[in-house]
Amino acid sequence: MKKLGLVVAMEVEAIILIEKLKLKEIDKSNKVYANNEKIGKYSSLTLIISGIGMENSAIATQLLILIHGVDNILNFGYVGSNTVDIGTIVSPNAVFNNDFDLTCMGYEKYKIPGVEDLILSKVPTYPNYPCYSGNYFVTKSEQKYPVIYDMELHGIAMVCIKNTMDIYSIKIITDCLDHKTYSENETDKKFAEILTEAVIKYIEE
Numbered sequence: 001m002k003k004l005g006l007v008v009a010m011e012v013e014a015i016i017l018i019e020k021l022k023l024k025e026i027d028k029s030n031k032v033y034a035n036n037e038k039i040g041k042y043s044s045l046t047l048i049i050s051g052i053g054m055e056n057s058a059i060a061t062q063l064l065i066l067i068h069g070v071d072n073i074l075n076f077g078y079v080g081s082n083t084v085d086i087g088t089i090v091s092p093n094a095v096f097n098n099d100f101d102l103t104c105m106g107y108e109k110y111k112i113p114g115v116e117d118l119i120l121s122k123v124p125t126y127p128n129y130p131c132y133s134g135n136y137f138v139t140k141s142e143q144k145y146p147v148i149y150d151m152e153l154h155g156i157a158m159v160c161i162k163n164t165m166d167i168y169s170i171k172i173i174t175d176c177l178d179h180k181t182y183s184e185n186e187t188d189k190k191f192a193e194i195l196t197e198a199v200i201k202y203i204e205e
Helices: 011-020 054-068 154-161 186-204
Strands: 002-008 026-027 030-036 042-048 072-081 094-095 130-133 148-150 166-174
Touching: 002 011, 002 054, 011 042, 011 072, 011 186, 030 054, 042 054, 054 072, 054 154, 072 154, 072 186, 094 154, 130 154, 148 166, 154 166, 166 186
Parallel strands: 002 042, 002 072, 072 166, 094 130, 130 148
Antiparallel strands: 026 030, 030 042, 072 148
């Protein structure tokens, strides 16, 4: 059976899942939690709270693969969107680097030379949209079709592709451009509860 690695940026996104799955902290310095008992279709779960940003998420993902021996990655967390309604659970089907722009050299915007498009394994239960990862909070969008925005997924996907490993992602929309509802309050807790239900459903199916 496969060993699942879960990558999440912030503790607030993960704390309810950690409690419900009875994950125990095994590496305090790297914020790693684990349960070595069979859960759903996996023989074990290892979760890491990466911190915000593509660099942090890439390092955390590689640590799960090299140190903890996971062979499947699920990323989950909060995202924004240009048009998708707040509170919607989505599963990104591709991810691009929203910061990358070499159009002055003749390359297509968001495309990294020598890197194929990063295509993700889809969770069919939820609508699938492309994700654009960047190191800033998006308040306006030039995209003409529905997309989502985060700050981690591209780093995670790059590591998974290099390790020829499947990557899945489950996200919840917490803001839609300037219509923000994310905050450290009861609304935020509700987002975490809905997201946790979706992740547990994925693990147990």
